[in-house]
Amino acid sequence: MTRFAPDIDRWLNTLGAWALAVLWVLPLAYAVWTAVHPAAYEARFDLFAPLTADNFAKAWNAAPFSRYFLNTFILVTGILACQLVLCTLAAFAFARFRFPGRSALFALVLLQLLVMPDILIVENYRTMRQLGLVDTITAIALPYVASGFAIFLLRQTFMTIPRELDEAARVEGSSYLGLLWRIYIPLAKPTYLAFGLVSVSHHWNNFLWPLIVTNSVNTRPVTVGLSVFSAVDSGIEWATINAATLMTSGPLLIAFLLFQRQFVQSFMRAGIK
Template sequence: MTATALPQPIQSREHGFWHAVEVIGCYLLGALWILPLLYAVWMAFHPAEYEVRFDLTAPLTLANFVQAWNAAPFARYFLNTFVLITVILVSQFVICTLAAYAFARYDFRGKTLVFMLVLIQLMIMPEVLMVENYRTMVKLGLVDTVWAMGLPYMASAFGIFLLRQAFLTVPKELDDAARVEGAGPLGILLKVYVPLSRPIYVAYGLVSVSYHWNNLLWPLVITNSVSTRPLTVGLQVFASPDQGVQWSIISAAALMTSAPLLIGFLLFQRQFVQSFMRAGIK
């Protein structure tokens, strides 16, 4: 006689119940995120008198976007933001790659101590260093420049840690094979480690771009003129108490500033999710 497994309906019901709770919780969290966005879209595409009155027959208009664009030099704000993000991202890729490669493959005196200092940096909020960073920018004569906004972020402890963990997974036999082919240390890094860690670079790049696109406090402190302000600081002009708060125009301006990130995510959401899954970022 052969033993047969008896069904366990109680466990199946319990599993189904908790699965339903998880699904409902996800829908509720999704609603909490999407409802404010939908409300902002409603206000941006409708006249001001329909801000609190939901009428499906309300006329659509682009006047709020026109007024928002004319109320501030958005072209300059977009240019400053793109330049800032490009400078920061390129610098982070170069510096973090070199530092992570050194920590992963080289042995030198004080290596453990230096890496511990990098990890400690992860526990320090950027706001804690804001006063000292401002004093440094004053001494360097960089206040009210794009370089002042980007210089404190050109090296990232998180980026160094993430790339180091990725480089440690690369087999050392590939180093030997590359040396046989005549590659030097820099050639091994560029031809072996960087290509194999491409998903990590994509994941980290997305996190960095999103953070610095939305960063407000440090650019607000270090910039004084319109010619150097990024988008986040430029939005402050719509909250002026002299002009009053016009929510329809503010919503239109907020949608314009967030549109590049939203469009980028919609176009590359599959690569976005896959890069994080391969990188192991929770």
């Protein structure tokens, strides 16, 4: 009985994983089915139903999705660039320098991870209004240009790098910035990739804050644009709405499938489960 217990546990874990996978795949499969077939087939399954791309063309032409995608691209790349610069410097300082109050400051960084961003929406909106930034892409990005999670993740990675490399580089006359650029950043590439996927996916899908701080098409990201499209065009078939949904979520899904191995390995190296 004891010999078969591990096998039973493994089978139960496998069945549980398959059950969760099916629950996740079914809505996606329905969205794909309705998006690539005429509207007449959205409520019934027909193996020989004709395929069509008209739903994607109709969705693209029904709303300014080109502008929404441009706004989203500018938003996520701008936030990620600021986060990588600021968080790399902060993580390097926490990992390698000793200075008064280092533990207290790092505790404040970790405390940020416990604060829900939605709690700060009112104060953030007041700040953006006082700065005159309401209804701008800058207003969406500004509260997120630094990330406690990125600082923590990069600090954990930097602390695994042997200090002997620091000493060797310093003997060769390298500055701290040169040490960071030539040694630490190249060795932390998997971590940067993992955080990049997390950051891009989060801000690509972020909805509430962009909805509150934007008012026009020129500044709306794709998630807000999709919700406005679905609400205003309520008479459009579900096939068209699902096609629009796939257009907005497809890039993230493809990116994760391409980089899933590096994504998982980087978190394993950082000691995060």
